[in-house]
Amino acid sequence: MVKAVVCGAAGGIGQPLSLLLKLNPSVTELSLYDVVNAHGVATDLSHINTPATVKGFLPADNGAEKALAGADIVVIPAGVPRKPGMTRDDLFKVNAGICATLAQAIANACPKAFVCVISNPVNSTVPVFAETFRKAGCYDPKRLFGVTTLDVVRASTFVAEVIGKPQESSKYAIPVVGGHSGKTILPLLTQSDPQIPSAILNDKEKRDALVYRIQFGGDEVVKAKDGAGSATLSMAQAGAQFASWVIDAAFNGKQRVVQSYIDLSAAEGGEGIKKEIGGDCQWFSVNVELGRDGVQNILPIGNIDEQEQALLKEAVAELGPSIKKGLDFQPPAPKQ
Known part of the structure; x- marks a missing residue:
């Protein structure tokens, strides 16, 4: 008996994400919240013959907290999508306020729920949730996740394409x-399973192009959609997959290792990560073992080569300001 809530359920990510959660046999109650069209999406999904009952909620009459009441897991794609020429920092100015409002509603209605944040820019929005929960006295770092699964999905897909076996993309774990x-x-x-052929890893041009495509795959989608949106379908699949892993670990006893952007204080192993990355980032996407309480263990990054060590330094340097921006965010005072 799992109650799942999607906040931002009527959007480009929210609708296919809600559909995928409706198809999850472990979900028995699905609440959809958005500022528009939530009732329509809920009615549409309610006709599908799977166990979950579906209800839609709008902001009127404290709709967010009504949707969230008693939730076991909350998945949040809410916010505006990225447009051509728009950086994730630009997105932050718009989406941080939305995230703070939703975080407060979660703190009020379901403070022990697992919270999976998709709203971009994740590097900054997840700390916004953390600080809002902390101020509300209900912050549990084990239960707050930044969903980075799409990066993992893209890595598998793009690696298989480069190797010349696109039909085997699901076999590659990077x-x-x-x-x-x-x-x-x-x-x-270098940690790919199965291993990437050395002819690719040792070819700097090919390897650089592959890394760049994984890092900036979102830009590829924005450009291809010609201003009509960003990655929605692939993000919905990745978000639903991550939510199903959390559900399986928490409610079905199926532990597994995934990557997620988390507070490194969530479990033993976080301090070890800080030593590995050579920085003091409080938030980092790492190998996480999921269990009944969420983050059960934080696993080491492990052995990486010189090229990955250089990329790691760049990542840490860029992450610091983004994390600070989220931690320092002050939501505007409510209108009188």
Whole structure:
């Protein structure tokens, strides 16, 4: 019996994400919240013959907290999408306020829920959630996740394409650590399972192009959609996949190792990560073992080569200001 909530359910990510959660057999109650069209999306999904009952909620009459009441897991794609020429820092100015408002509603209605943040820029918005929860007295770093799964999905897809086996993309597991934007995204190609052929790893031009495509795959989608949106379908699949992993670990006893952008104080191993990265980033996407309480263990980055070490330094340097921006964010005072 799992209640899942999608905040931003009527948007480009929210609708397919809600559909995928409706199809998850572990979800028995699905609440959809958005500023518009939530009832329509909920009615549409409610006709699908899977266990989850579906209800939609709008802001009127404290709709956010009604949607969130008793939630076990909350998935948040809410916010405006990235447009051509728009950086994730530009996005922050718009989306941080939305995130702070939703975080306060979660603190009021379901303070022990697992919270999976998709709203960009993740490097900054997740700390906004953390600080809002902290001020509300309900912050549990084990239960707050920045969803970076799309970077992992892209890495598998693009590696398989470069190797010439695109139909086998699901067979390649490439850890992706760091953050969730540009140079903060660090695909650990040397840790690929199965291994990437040395002819690719040792060819600097090919390897650089592969790393760049993984780091900036979102720009590829924005350009291809010609101003009509950003990555929505792939992000929805990645978000639903991550949510299913959390559900399986927390409610079905299926522990697994994933990558997620988390507070390094969430579990033992966080201090070790700080030593590995040579910086004092409080937030980092790392190998995480999921369990019944969320983050059960934080696992080491492990052995990386010189090229990945150089990329790691770049990622850490760029992450610091983004994290600070989220921690320092002050939501505007409510209108009288």
